[in-house]
Amino acid sequence: MSYDLIRLLTLIAALGCGAVGGIFLAFSNFVMRALGRLPPAHGVAAMQAINVTVLNPLFLGLFVGTALLGAILAGYGLMHLSHPGSTWLIAGGASYVLGNLAVTRACNIPRNDALARLDPEASTAADAWREYQRGWNAWNHVRTATALAACAAFIIASWRFIAG
Secondary structure, eight states: OHHHHHHHHHHHHHHHHHHHHHHHHIIIIIIIHHHHOOOEEEEHHHHHHHHHTTTHHHHHHHHHHHHHHHHHHHHHHHHHTTTTTHHHHHHHHHHHHHIIIIIIIIIIHHHHHHHHHHOTTTTTTTHHHHHHHHHHHHHHHHHHHHHHHHHHHHHHHHHHHHOO
């Protein structure tokens, strides 16, 4: 691949990581707090609706496409370790793929699946909702931090390519 193509893909990856990090930051900062202020049945129902609505082509394309691009760039970095910025490509790709794709799959999706099976009006819903928020939020903070760290790594990689 040419340096121009790598620079373009790195810019696209940085934008994708920044956008996903911003989405997760919004959830960490105010969406989950707002849902937590609702009566538990309403918070559960709202989050159930969000978890269905988020499964759309735009978000999934951005989320998964950025992971795919991050993996490609990390692979390029591994194959071209002597090139300027390669270690930052590896760091950015690994941070996003592990901190977002893997964490989402291993930690957030199982919680979402359990929440989907919860009857918001059940007597156990309030306790289950509090436990869901605690675990889901903790892992969402990880996703936020790693997406933004990946964005920064890809920006640094771009600078290194230009300065190269």
